Amino acid sequence: xxxxxxxxxxxxxxxxxxxxxxxxxxxxxxxxxxxxxxxxxxxxxxxxxxxxxxxxxxxxxxxxxxxxxxxxxxxxxxxxxxxxxxxxxxxxxxxxxxxxxxxxxxxxx
Amino acid sequence: xxxxxxxxxxxxxxxxxxxxxxxxxxxxxxxxxxxxxxxxxxxxxxxxxxxxxxxxxxxxxxxxxxxxxxxxxxxxxxxxxxxxxxxxxxxxxxxxxxxxxxxxxxxxxxxxxx
Numbered sequence: 575x576x577x578x579x580x581x582x583x584x585x586x587x588x589x590x591x592x593x594x595x596x597x598x599x600x601x602x603x604x605x606x607x608x609x610x611x612x613x614x615x616x617x618x619x620x621x622x623x624x625x626x627x628x629x630x631x632x633x634x635x636x637x638x639x640x641x642x643x644x645x646x647x648x649x650x651x652x653x654x655x656x657x658x659x660x661x662x663x664x665x666x667x668x669x670x671x672x673x674x675x676x677x678x679x680x681x682x683x
Numbered sequence: 684x685x686x687x688x689x690x691x692x693x694x695x696x697x698x699x700x701x702x703x704x705x706x707x708x709x710x711x712x713x714x715x716x717x718x719x720x721x722x723x724x725x726x727x728x729x730x731x732x733x734x735x736x737x738x739x740x741x742x743x744x745x746x747x748x749x750x751x752x753x754x755x756x757x758x759x760x761x762x763x764x765x766x767x768x769x770x771x772x773x774x775x776x777x778x779x780x781x782x783x784x785x786x787x788x789x790x791x792x793x794x795x796x797x
Contacts, residue, residue: 615773
């Protein structure tokens with residue numbers, strides 16, 4: 575099956591800093607989603623982005639499908655951005671999401 | 684529009700018991716998927732239901748089962764609980780079966796097996 579690798583595994587920032595999270599995947603995908611898992615465990619949808627670039631406030635994402643990677647940008651980090659960020663993909667032959675292992679982001683005040 | 688809801692939110696069981704978790708999808712969504720999250724294995728796909736039929740199944744033993752009702756609500760059952768079944772169980776709903784359909788997750792049920 576498809577492999578999904580996220581980097582870095584852990585990231586500690588000061589409030590106000592910018593960050594880039596990366597997701598590499600091993601095969602073609604027709605669905606890619608970024609999630610933020612809050613401290614209570616819920617996965618919050620950030621982006622559906624199998625290709626191209628999207629922006630939502632301080633967050634933006636870019637997926638280069640031909641090179642099999644996606645980037646999540648967080649600008650002007652806030653303490654409420656802390657949590658785990660997951661990338662999840664659906665490969666062309668499957669319907670379920672395959673998740674990466676996540677990036678644990680800690681934003682310090 | 685209300686999001687995906689899951690009940691109960693927390694559950695404590697002992698080894699050998701069975702448990703049933705419930706998931707109500709977003710109104711109009713007909714596909715429901717279940718995932719298990721553990722510190723060691725991360726997020727893993729359990730199964731997917733659409734129109735009351737299991738359409739896809741992950742690599743879990745037969746102790747894990749599920750069903751979907753005509754109103755798209757879904758339940759999953761775990762029989763003969765083991766310590767390793769302690770996990771956060773997440774339910775996700777989507778409009779249908781298209782690969783491009785976005786999945787939306789509920790708050791999860793945290794199961795502890797003692």
